[in-house]
Amino acid sequence: MKLASLHARLRWLIVVVLIAVLLPLGVLSFRRTITEVDELSDGRLAQSARTLQVLVEHAGMNALRGHDAYGVQVPIEVSPASPLKMHGDTFESEVGFQIIDRSGHVTLATTNLSALPPPGASDKDFQNVRLGAYRWRVFTLPDAADGVVIRTGERYDSRHDITRAAWLEHSLPLLIGLPLLAVLVGWAVRRGLRPLESLTRALSSREPGSHEPVVLQDAPLELQPVLAALNGQLARLEDALERERRFSADVAHELRTPLASVMINLESAMATIDPAEANATLVSAQHGIAGLARRIEQLLALARLEAGAASGQxxxxxxxxxxxxxxxxxxxxxxxxxxxxxxxxxxxxxxxxxxxxxxxxxxxxxxxxxxxxxxxxxxxxxxxxxxxxxxxxxxxxxxxxxxxxxxxxxxxxxxxxxxxxxxxxxxxxxxxxxxxxxxxxxxxxxxxxxxxxxxxxxxxxxx
CATH class of the missing domain: 3.30.565.10 (Histidine kinase-like ATPase, C-terminal domain)
Known part of the structure; x- marks a missing residue:
């Protein structure tokens, strides 16, 4: 696409360069943020599991053992007046834990993770599991001394909320800021190109034949060589035009009289019937033409000298x-x-x-x-x-x-x-x-x- 003005060209080039720089930086920053959030969430799961491990060691397994198949269940419901209630969802329902004894029975668990199958022999550290309609991130911590297995989990939709918030945080400044930035860049470019507009006005208002140089107040450094070259070119052009005007005036001044004299002599020779008189007027006309040729030669010599001055060789x-x-x-x-x-x-x-x-x-x-x-x-x-x-x-x-x-x-x-x-x-x-x-x-x-x-x-x- 060809842009009609230098202003539009500069504005869109700057905007494109900003997009080319800011968009990859935004993507990299977003990915880095998500990675940091995942690592932080995994760290919280591991920290919660180790906290439960310490509590179990101090309380003892007998104090935690329940009477039903699922052991003691920790409720996760909160009252409607709780500050954790947001749009019908609770943050508490997105996290949970399990404590499994040596025989593989769940002795203590939150209600949202009570139905999670016991871990296998190879299950350890972090893994992704599916429970009902949700996908969970689960950390498994076996306790070799007591034979207890502690599992903490977090729903992935909780992490997705954080991801969406990070996406909005990184994308909204670009979506809102780029149009505003384009407007500000256009204003800055227009203000930066104001000396060119001043130069245009100075050239438009310049009188034909003027020998005055073009002067701009507070011209930027980049425009000063242009002004110098432009003034030099205008001076050479005016000199050339002056030489042409001077030569034309010289020719008009110097050739008018001898041409009139030659015409008079020729008319006299044509009008007379006396051969001697006709011959005399023709001789006068010949001398006039010779003088005219000499005068033209001198005028051309002046023109050649002026041209030599312009050539500089x-x-x-x-x-x-x-x-x-x-x-x-x-x-x-x-x-x-x-x-x-x-x-x-x-x-x-x-x-x-x-x-x-x-x-x-x-x-x-x-x-x-x-x-x-x-x-x-x-x-x-x-x-x-x-x-x-x-x-x-x-x-x-x-x-x-x-x-x-x-x-x-x-x-x-x-x-x-x-x-x-x-x-x-x-x-x-x-x-x-x-x-x-x-x-x-x-x-x-x-x-x-x-x-x-x-x-x-x-x-x-x-x-």
């Missing part, structure tokens, strides 16, 4: 090798811009732990940003070295530079300096900043040692 990267690859990729752009680029490799290799795509994007955008702000004939110097426990990347140019008061704002998305040339879109330094954050690196915008220009220094901590 780092590897050993040689910064010098990455820089050589980036320079080879930018060779046509460097040649077209008429700018001199120099690469100072102060150490053969500088190994860092990080993301190769992010480091490549960092170096590429630093170089492109420098090339974009330099006039023809300018110089850009790239240097990579290891200083202490950090890898230092310096990109130095001799361009117009950036005033100190505006350096903090150049990392904003879509920010462009007035001195830039070419088809920049204000995303380069934003990509550099995000790549640096992924590697716990610091970025500084400093004055160029050439007197004019800018020096961008990135310090990446080594493992």
């Amino acid at each position: 780092r590897s050993s990267i040689d910064l010098v090798a990455v820089a050589m690859t980036v320079i080879e990729e930018l060779a046509p752009v460097i040649a077209e811009s008429d700018v001199e680029l120099s690469f100072a490799r102060l150490t053969p290799a500088v190994i860092v732990q990080g993301y190769e795509a992010a480091l490549a994007a960092l170096l590429r955008n630093l170089l492109e940003n420098a090339l974009r702000h330099l006039p023809a004939g300018g110089q850009v110097q790239l240097s990579i070295e290891q200083v202490g426990r950090a890898a230092i990347v310096d990109v130095i140019d001799d361009g117009p530079g950036i005033p100190a008061e505006r350096r903090a704002s150049v990392f904003a998305r879509f920010h462009r300096e007035a001195s830039s040339r070419g088809d920049g879109y204000g995303l380069g330094l934003s990509i550099v900043q995000r790549a640096a954050q992924l590697h716990d690196a610091s970025i500084e915008l400093l004055d160029s040692p050439h007197g004019s220009g800018l020096r961008v220094r990135v310090a990446i901590p080594l493992p």
